[in-house]
Amino acid sequence: MTGTLLTVADGVHAYVQEPGGWCVNNAGVVVGEDAVLVVDTAATERRALALRAAVDSVARGPRRILVSTHHHGDHTFGNHVFGGPHSLLIGHQAGTAELLRKGTALQKMWPQVEWGSTPVVLPSLTVREGATLNLGGTEVELIHPGVAHTSDDLAVWLPEQRVLFAGDLVFSGAAPFVLMGSLSGSLRALDLLRELDPLVVVGGHGPVGGPELLDFTEGYLRWVAGLARRGLTDGLDPLATAQRAQRAEPDAYAGLLDAERLVGNLHRAFHEAAGGVPGARIESAPAMREMVVLNGGRPLRCLA
Secondary structure: OOOEEEEEEOOEEEEEOOOOOEOOOOEEEEEOOOOEEEEOOOOOHHHHHHHHHHHHHHOOOOOEEEEOOOOOHHHHOOHHHHOOOOEEEEEEHHHHHHHHHHOOHHHHHOOOOOOOOOOOOOOOEEEOOEEEEEOOOOEEEEEOOOOOOOOOOOEEEEOOOOEEEEEEEEEOOEOOOOOOOOHHHHHHHHHHHHHOOOOEEEEEEOOOEOOHHHHHHHHHHHHHHHHHHHHHHOOOOHHHHHHHHHHHOOOOOOOOEOOOHHHHHHHHHHHHHOOOOOOOOOOHHHHHHHHHHHOOOOOOOEOO
16 A cells, blocks of 8 residues: 655656555655655555655655645645644645535545545645745746646646646546546646646656656547537437447547546536536536446445
8 A cells, every 4th residue: 555656857756656546646755955845645644654654765854845736635635644843735725715615525435445544734835826946956836727627736847857746637547537627727737737848747646657648638638528519419418428438439538547537527528518617616426426327336446
């Protein structure tokens, strides 16, 4: 239940947890001269403690700056294990309200998981548009691309090393998920990230890659948008549209991890195609139940 620490540049590490599905996320570690930046934590106490041990293995010392790429529990439930008088947690302003509203409700979906102690920890510092951090010679940019995966996404960009920690703006080998954000906004965010010209891209879930991960995520989302347009034209709802795609296009993206997210993404795509506001709340419980239906009635697989 531990991840693998991969060195992707001098002093820059990706913490990859396999296989990268529901609640099994990636994190990052950036070692500066006078502080260490940790990008996201983990879903369970045990996984978060393993991440902390990995951080300590490359940079011991009290100063820890944590950045949450968004509020979802698989990226924030482990924040408390990095607490202390010399720690600072940074998130986007919009994420605080979501943390307060949702708490640990995500855990009810998978009661069999050993979550451990995961108190909700709110950011000590919030940003609205973005910010620049200096870790003693290592510059780190926090970029808010607008409503995309969520309303509070922050991409973490190291311009000198050309390393991008994209959070769930980018997926690798797993189906992207925009039910709680915006499909159109996610496409705009990918355009923004592509302009950075990253050499290394660490998505929120799945193997580390390069700019091809931006292309993969964009291709999937454009496929979903096309399915939604055809479904609306034919008078179908999101579930029926997803089921038709499953029958008619079995090789398109069916092999992705968590492919059942398609129906959740279609709920967002239908909403926006009908003129709905990006980021407007769509009740997730009904969409999650439809994902189970699309998954052949099998529960969604969480290996946290």
